[in-house]
Amino acid sequence: MTVSREEVAPTEADQEQSIDWVVTGCAAALILAVVLWGVLGGDSFAAFASTALSYVVGSWGWLYVLAGTVFVGFILFIAFSKFGHIRLGKDNEPPEFNSISWVAMMFAAGMGIGLMFYGVTEPLTYYRDGVPGAQNNDVASSFASTLFHWGLHPWSLYAIVALAIAYGTFRLGRKQLLSAAFIPLIGEKRAEGALGKIIDIAAIFATVFGTAASLGLGAVQIQSGLDATGLISNPGTWVIVGTIVILGLCFLASAASGVGKGIQYLSNTNMVLAGLLALFVLILGPTVVILNLIPTSLGNYLSQFFQMAARTANSGDGADEWLGSWTIFYWAWWVSWSPFVGMFLARISRGRTIREFVCVVLMVPTMVTIIWFSIFGGAAVNAEETGNSIWGDGEATSQLFNLLQTLPMGQVASIVAMILLATFFITSADSASTVMGSMSQRGQLVANRGVTVLWGALTAIIALMLLLTGGDEALTNLQNVTIIAASPFLLVIIALMFSIYKALSNDQLYLDEKAQREYALRMARERRINEQSEAKAAKRSRRYGGSDVPQAVADGNAEHS
Numbered sequence: 001m002t003v004s005r006e007e008v009a010p011t012e013a014d015q016e017q018s019i020d021w022v023v024t025g026c027a028a029a030l031i032l033a034v035v036l037w038g039v040l041g042g043d044s045f046a047a048f049a050s051t052a053l054s055y056v057v058g059s060w061g062w063l064y065v066l067a068g069t070v071f072v073g074f075i076l077f078i079a080f081s082k083f084g085h086i087r088l089g090k091d092n093e094p095p096e097f098n099s100i101s102w103v104a105m106m107f108a109a110g111m112g113i114g115l116m117f118y119g120v121t122e123p124l125t126y127y128r129d130g131v132p133g134a135q136n137n138d139v140a141s142s143f144a145s146t147l148f149h150w151g152l153h154p155w156s157l158y159a160i161v162a163l164a165i166a167y168g169t170f171r172l173g174r175k176q177l178l179s180a181a182f183i184p185l186i187g188e189k190r191a192e193g194a195l196g197k198i199i200d201i202a203a204i205f206a207t208v209f210g211t212a213a214s215l216g217l218g219a220v221q222i223q224s225g226l227d228a229t230g231l232i233s234n235p236g237t238w239v240i241v242g243t244i245v246i247l248g249l250c251f252l253a254s255a256a257s258g259v260g261k262g263i264q265y266l267s268n269t270n271m272v273l274a275g276l277l278a279l280f281v282l283i284l285g286p287t288v289v290i291l292n293l294i295p296t297s298l299g300n301y302l303s304q305f306f307q308m309a310a311r312t313a314n315s316g317d318g319a320d321e322w323l324g325s326w327t328i329f330y331w332a333w334w335v336s337w338s339p340f341v342g343m344f345l346a347r348i349s350r351g352r353t354i355r356e357f358v359c360v361v362l363m364v365p366t367m368v369t370i371i372w373f374s375i376f377g378g379a380a381v382n383a384e385e386t387g388n389s390i391w392g393d394g395e396a397t398s399q400l401f402n403l404l405q406t407l408p409m410g411q412v413a414s415i416v417a418m419i420l421l422a423t424f425f426i427t428s429a430d431s432a433s434t435v436m437g438s439m440s441q442r443g444q445l446v447a448n449r450g451v452t453v454l455w456g457a458l459t460a461i462i463a464l465m466l467l468l469t470g471g472d473e474a475l476t477n478l479q480n481v482t483i484i485a486a487s488p489f490l491l492v493i494i495a496l497m498f499s500i501y502k503a504l505s506n507d508q509l510y511l512d513e514k515a516q517r518e519y520a521l522r523m524a525r526e527r528r529i530n531e532q533s534e535a536k537a538a539k540r541s542r543r544y545g546g547s548d549v550p551q552a553v554a555d556g557n558a559e560h561s
Helices: 012-018 021-040 041-080 099-129 139-150 150-171 179-186 196-227 237-257 258-285 287-303 305-309 319-325 325-349 354-385 397-405 410-440 447-467 471-505 508-543 552-559
Strands: none
Touching: 021 041, 021 196, 021 287, 021 410, 021 447, 021 471, 041 150, 041 305, 041 319, 041 325, 041 354, 099 139, 099 179, 099 196, 099 258, 099 305, 099 325, 099 354, 099 397, 099 471, 139 287, 139 305, 139 325, 139 354, 139 447, 150 179, 150 196, 150 325, 150 354, 179 196, 179 258, 179 471, 196 237, 196 397, 196 410, 196 447, 196 508, 237 410, 237 447, 258 354, 258 410, 287 354, 319 325, 325 410, 325 471, 354 397, 410 447, 410 552, 447 471
């Protein structure tokens, strides 16, 4: 990696003074209150989460569905409009990270654990049970719905948040805070006052629970992997405790080392391991079926895009319950991840143009997602079709390992998968704790390590406590809490679109070029008028034989001109 700018770490005294105790204290108190409720009143907490989820899905599901597609359209408009060549930094400033590391970091932070958890189980579930408007055993709708959840929609959401923060921070010199991105809309005084603090508290609150849900998924899947490989027979809750504690210490060490070291190296490792695991399944699995599925999945995703985007609770065929379990959960999960993924993407995208940033953030992860689900989901569906089902007892946590165990050297592949889960666990939590540390310190690029460690430890504890106290419904409760925590933040992101457009409309480069275009248009119009006048004069000259134009006629033509 080549880093063009060195970060100068603030002194310990500066870091202490920079801590925003209002944001930090209120966010921590709110989070601890929710956790204590979940631990001390598990039944009432689960009942509230279920009731609140039903309300969100029934009353506000339409907003999630509509907003998700609006986000896609908005960010594409910004990228391919006249704003696209504006740089996220000073004019002609080079990118901070090389392209390979840039892509690896955005992908590992954005959805690593999720791809491992749902890569097999989601398309297989849709294939077995069907999706609204389609029959079961329908491969086309199964993969189209999967890619709809993991493709352009989440990355458009991340790109909006990242663009707002990166533009304000690296081009305008503002604080690296979500509240600062609202200065064009609400003014600097409100952004730095109570309203801005509410925005930052909401961002931390959503981030903690979104990250905790991911860590919970990773921990229980590692537990299943240990059982599937026979390394630990019938692993109990102590395995989850040990997993979260050990990996928690690892990601705290990584976070303390900084973005340019820990996260980058681990992200590059993730990319290599994920590529090797995908090649393993591609080569030793149903290769031809998978290769055929890649373009087919892309085509089905694009052809069914607007139909899926319009699916609401009124679509029938059990769409209301299905949306709550899948689409709205995903949209809420992505919303809860957007503050930290967006801020992290902003942090690593300095020096990129808006068009380059949006195209890479949207297209590269989407294409990798299509390939990933085609390989793992395709192998799982093919096993189902050929009578070698890996469905097992229906537990999503074990289906990846069930698939790997059907292949030669499946034991080795399962161990690699667990290592990959562990590294994704570390990079996700690492990125989140680093970003929350920055948000707690008024947007400092180099956060106080103690604050970063505090948020990382708190996130791990939340995941652990909710898993241990939730019983058989632990993951469901964790997912429900994620949706509820993210719901208010959806409105924040909708408002953020207006702030972005207003900020870019006042960018000096854009205004200069707009003035140049207007000047060029005015000059072209004047040239056209002059050319028309000259043409009329030449025509009159030819009509009256050169200079022998009757003076009265010439004067009359001049008046009419």
